[in-house]
Amino acid sequence: MSLDTSTLQEWIGRTHEVEDIVTPRLLASFGATLGDHAAQAAEGTAPPGLHWCLTPDIADLRELGPDGHPAKGGFLPPVPLPRRMWAASDVRFMAPIRSGDRIRRSSTLTAIEEKQGRTGPLTFVTVRHDIANDAGPVIEEDQTIVYRGAEAAAAPPAPPANSALAASHERTIEIDAVLLFRYSALTFNGHRIHYDAPYATGVERYPGLVIHGPLQATLLMNFATAIVGQSPRRFSFRGVHPATGPQRLLLSATSPGQDGMALEVRSADGHATVKATAQW
Numbered sequence: 001m002s003l004d005t006s007t008l009q010e011w012i013g014r015t016h017e018v019e020d021i022v023t024p025r026l027l028a029s030f031g032a033t034l035g036d037h038a039a040q041a042a043e044g045t046a047p048p049g050l051h052w053c054l055t056p057d058i059a060d061l062r063e064l065g066p067d068g069h070p071a072k073g074g075f076l077p078p079v080p081l082p083r084r085m086w087a088a089s090d091v092r093f094m095a096p097i098r099s100g101d102r103i104r105r106s107s108t109l110t111a112i113e114e115k116q117g118r119t120g121p122l123t124f125v126t127v128r129h130d131i132a133n134d135a136g137p138v139i140e141e142d143q144t145i146v147y148r149g150a151e152a153a154a155a156p157p158a159p160p161a162n163s164a165l166a167a168s169h170e171r172t173i174e175i176d177a178v179l180l181f182r183y184s185a186l187t188f189n190g191h192r193i194h195y196d197a198p199y200a201t202g203v204e205r206y207p208g209l210v211i212h213g214p215l216q217a218t219l220l221m222n223f224a225t226a227i228v229g230q231s232p233r234r235f236s237f238r239g240v241h242p243a244t245g246p247q248r249l250l251l252s253a254t255s256p257g258q259d260g261m262a263l264e265v266r267s268a269d270g271h272a273t274v275k276a277t278a279q280w
Helices: 005-009 024-037 177-187 197-202 213-228
Strands: 015-021 083-093 102-117 120-133 136-148 169-175 234-239 247-253 261-266 272-279
Touching (some): 024 177, 024 213, 169 213, 213 247
Antiparallel strands (some): 015 102, 083 234, 247 261
């Protein structure tokens, strides 16, 4: 906990570039993982959310931290808080991703903000991702990562809010350890809270395996696409409460209007876990 704010701010402006190829196997694996929850896409076109399975940060086993993530201090700053989670994203879609595309992701660290939360100090890191194929830009995304203290996951949850979404559309999905493992494999996400139950419960002190925020967002994005009949041009989500499995999640959405569509995921105990908006 010795780094001060000014030292962390020196990381702002750092960039990182990665390339990947959209293979038929990745498309088939993504569709098989989501099953009936994957929206129908045009032949050879990627369903919504596939970009989160592309251009992963690949680190040698020797470069991983105890949580399974690449150790901090490379591209991401050495925030002196041990727990990290994907907190939110704002995604703008400019062109479809297609089978065979060569994808380039350029990432820039744009902001670092320290706050005091209900369970202790928090540090929010914002990363801008510019994703392109050979024809030009396909996606712009602003991703927020939150870092928190080791005691945060053990704090008792707040009572579920009574203001559930006034949904016009609902769908349920059963989440189990196999689905979580498959999604971790698709995204090359080594974070042990998603597949290592003794670590998730004994070290980070969650009630069970943690359901990925981007997996929940992907389910909502494909749900919105199925309702409207086309993929949104903009999709924003934020995690509001951890969801752990195995359990049945409820996906809810309002009818699309002039301002788009509101969506949320709600866990079996009544907590909203992810909230989102989609616009066309």
